């Protein structure tokens with residue numbers, strides 16, 4: 121009998137091509153996603169006069185710089201150049217591109233799962249820190265820098281040191297109106313913005329098993345904000361049901377064979393973790409951030425804390441210690457991103473907004489073009505439009521502002537994205553992170569609000 | 580890549596926790612090509628006000644610390660976005676070493692791949708160094724990667740770095756050349772993988 125292993129150990133072991141004496145392992149990469157921001161890596165490939173080792177395992181997605189309005193025209197020449205550069209590299213190296221005009225275009229961490237490219241047991245990398253998202257399938261997924269992107273492009277492998285293993289067990293069910301986003305913010309506030317540093321986190325427990333695939337993606341997406349190298353959830357029937365029929369997923373006998381193998385992707389009884397954290401799901405309320413790090417998160421019913429270490433952050437945010445979170449006025453809302461731009465998220469926001477008007481302007485950008493279509497097919501867009509919000513095309517948009525969708529300096533945004541860093545949504549912009557339903561409540565109220573005070577209206 | 584062995588250079592204290600890569604280089608500057616140089620946009624929004632004028636009280640804008648080649652920062656430096664441009668910005672500005680109690684994982688990896696040393700010290704030692712840089716007669720630090728020590732005003736402080744990263748910096752190794760030596764192992768791994776999990780080889784869209 122071999123020693124009991126964690127899910128992470130199994131994924132790691134199955135991708136080690138070679139090991140060095142110093143402990144670094146050369147890992148095989150099954151899926152490599154690139155985007156417009158990968159231009160430094162392509163430059164490194166060109167500098168070596170090299171080609172791609174595995175164009176068939178490389179997938180390009182136009183998301184960071186694409187406009188969300190007025191497509192396909194791109195007004196800014198610099199931004200247009202970024203999108204064109206990616207198409208040029210796709211053409212030169214012969215990899216599949218989900219480009220600006222592709223019906224399946226979207227945000228990389230939404231497109232990979234949606235297309236069935238992300239599968240349990242695979243290794244997935246991308247030059248984007250939120251690649252941890254894909255671990256929701258029980259895949260070994262992590263973000264890498266440009267030098268590493270170049271290495272993967274040229275060799276389809278990557279030298280890595282094995283991270284430590286951490287288990288976060290979430291006991292009991294989540295309460296009403298408490299979503300994966302609230303859970304994620306609660307976890308980050310509990311362990312700290314670098315609390316999971318150097319660790320691969322596996323989520324376990326009743327609350328996790330009950331999450332939909334989309335919610336699992338939200339949770340794993342945010343794990344990088346706790347400093348985790350990657351995040352994992354063991355695949356189960358929820359995972360397999362999601363994958364069935366996806367364009368690039370195995371089908372028929374292949375799928376059955378795959379599922380049999382995927383069922384072995386679970387942590388063995390008795391396997392040990394380097395660190396364990398226990399979370400009581402019942403203790404989690406709808407949560408918002410108040411500062412400039414995702415760890416600055418509290419239940420919406422709380423007040424801005426009084427701590428000397430927060431003085432700078434609160435000055436940037438224009439908040440005072442002791443101020444109630446409910447009632448902090450917002451200037452606009454943003455609903456979208458790879459964290460919360462999936463159909464489930466749009467439905468949750470629409471459920472709150474249906475029949476109501478937003479008191480402030482806002483932008484809703486679906487996580488992919490296919491999600492946009494699906495949302496329109498069920499009429500969600502009319503809910504947003506009737507509420508007075510803008511219904512846009514898919515891209516990273518206000519999550520990072522690279523495409524020009526920015527918050528003006530000093531303005532405050534209720535946002536479903538993942539980072540409330542200074543200037544993340546634009547120079548001087550103030551960001552409060554929250555779930556889509558909470559962002560919808562803030563839109564209606566014109567200030568941070570408790571979604572539990574906005575029950576769905578009768579239709 | 581560039582090697583790192585020892586460095587004797589002026590340092591600046593950056594007494595902020597969680598200086599994420601969005602702050603090190605704001606997203607709007609990431610369209611630049613490397614040839615343009617990323618130094619002018621390092622820590623842009625902390626260095627310059629919204630009109631583009633230098634903020635006189637920001638440490639790198641003070642006469643005492645302009646031209647620093649070492650930063651002594653707070654916890655979780657370089658967290659957030661994986662953008663390697665954060666390292667380009669530090670490097671192009673002239674920074675060769677960042678000393679901090681902890682680093683974002685991807686940042687630390689990116690740093691080493693570009694020859695920049697991420698040196699980990701305790702919270703207390705970071706605070707001591709920052710205080711010293713604010714008050715001492717000079718701002719010169721000696722950083723020795725062989726012995727993993729920092730010397731400031733005659734006082735020696737140990738730092739830590741992952742041993743593999745240390746060796747990489749000392750040798751200036753290029754990963755790709757090391758990997759190419761493993762071509763045979765990679766090829767046989769690929770064959771076995773295609774056999775065991777054919778779907779891993781990316782079936783085309785159905």
Ligand code: SF4
Nearest residue numbers: 250457458516519520
């Ligand atoms: S939506 Fe935001 S976090 Fe997600 S890939 Fe785009 S920029 Fe990164």
